Amino acid sequence: MEFLRPGSWEEALAAKAEHPTAVPIAGGTDVMVEINFDHRRPEYLLDLNRIGDLYEWEAGDEEVRLGAAVPYTRIMEQLRGPLPGLALASHTVGSPQIRNRGSVGGNLGAASPAGDPHPALLAAGARVEAESVRGTRLIPVEEFFTGVKRNALEPDELIRAVRIDTADGPQQFSKVGTRNAMVIAVCAFGLALHPRTRTVRTGIGSAAPTPLRARVAEDFLNAALAEAGLWDSGRPVPPSVAREFAELAAGSCNPIDDVRGTARYRRHAVGVMARRTLGWAWDAYRDSGRNTRCA
Template identity: 70%
Template sequence: MEFLRPATWDEALTLKAELPQAVPIAGGTDVMVELNFDRRRPPALLDLGGVAELGGWESDGAVVRLGASVPYTRIIEELSGPLPGLALAARTVGSPQIRNRGSVGGNLGAASPAGDSHPPLLAAGRGVQVEAASVRGTRLIPIDAFYLGVKRHALEPDELIRAVRIPVADGPQQFSKIGTRNAMVIAVCAFALALHPDDRTVGTGLGSAAPTPRRAVEAEEFLAGALAEGGLWESGGALDGAVARRFGELVAAAASPIDDVRGSAQYRRHALAVMARRTLAWCWAEYGERLERSAA
């Protein structure tokens, strides 16, 4: 197996174009597991550790451009304000050591349905885009179109992930995950919720609940509708319990979970409904507080 260490982004793109089967590796928290278990034996690894610009992020106040290999630890420390959902998810990733190495770019590259960053990216709104680059140029893949199947994504063989563009949160965001222990656990299932008061929409993301991470579109529309109908975006008034319950049911219905060693399909649906109700309650309480603060 070849081990390629480009020093620059251009060099990385050139190498990837020359050897499209080369597997990019940054923190190695996914790739090394696959290699150690002998699940794949690529002809080459493309180590992106030497490409400095992948490890940084920038923001214009509206959108955060998150470099592909910014580790979760830095997302927690530096981006909890603009990207609260992603930061909450980052806290649940692996162990401190894994969070020091793992990154959103790696999560996207692996495209596992269990990746913790997918649900908050899906929930953060339609503006979320994966910046895919190759020697042919750069294109922006909307997050909705990124996940194609179990561990399959929309990148072309010669493309690398440069960054993810994520709109700065315009409302409360939450992330919740089920694991059968209190740390270092792969999600049995996960749920992310984002309220978008600016355009009065709702964002959701489901993890470990289908072959790909996915949104619960019907649930989003139902909730946005219920909030609009009751004038609740303006009032921040109490949510009807029936709305929360229905929202939970629709989230559960959006899942296509399986039975596996981590949990049963039935449990996953149940837990998604519970997490949906709870995260909605937390987001709505926070939204109400924000309204009060801005009124005062």
């Protein structure tokens, strides 16, 4: 195994172009586990730790540009305001040591269906900034996952950053596991309210071959909220609407039976999480509206 250690982003892209099979490593929380258990034996490891740009972010009014190697701890501590859903998901990733090293870019590269940040990224509206010596392209996160642990990157591309819409409304994340952290999700659900566009987006993890949005459930809920004028009135979501949304979300799944849970349980759990996260997020939206009117 040859160890490549570029000193700049340009050198990293050149190395990846010359050695397309090189496996990038920064935090190493997934790659080193696979190597230690002899599940992977790459010819080249591409160490990105010397590239400072990957550990930085820019937070604007419209979006946050999150460097691929920004660790979860910094998201939790410093980006909770603009990225509340991702911050909640970050709390459930591994142990403190893993959160100090692991990153959203690394999880995207691994493309596991059970990756904790994926539902939050889907719900928030994220784009993966992929770059090679040929140029840069933005890949919508819902198009990034192409199969179990497979993604849309070309062999010569690296993830430089993730661009995530700045939250304009409440966001929630829920995960089912044997405990809150240090566990692979049985299933997970993310939900984000987008009052500017009057839409709701979702993300489901560990309940299909790839992370996915519950688009039919989203379409139903968006129409129901608009028809009842709930964005303006701030009235509660009717229980019948919440139940239908939950059932449609559960129906969006394509889970399997495995050691962590059955397909039937996963569908049930996704429905429960969809209903609960909608309730939590809508309550927060109503509270923010009341506070604005009282100010």
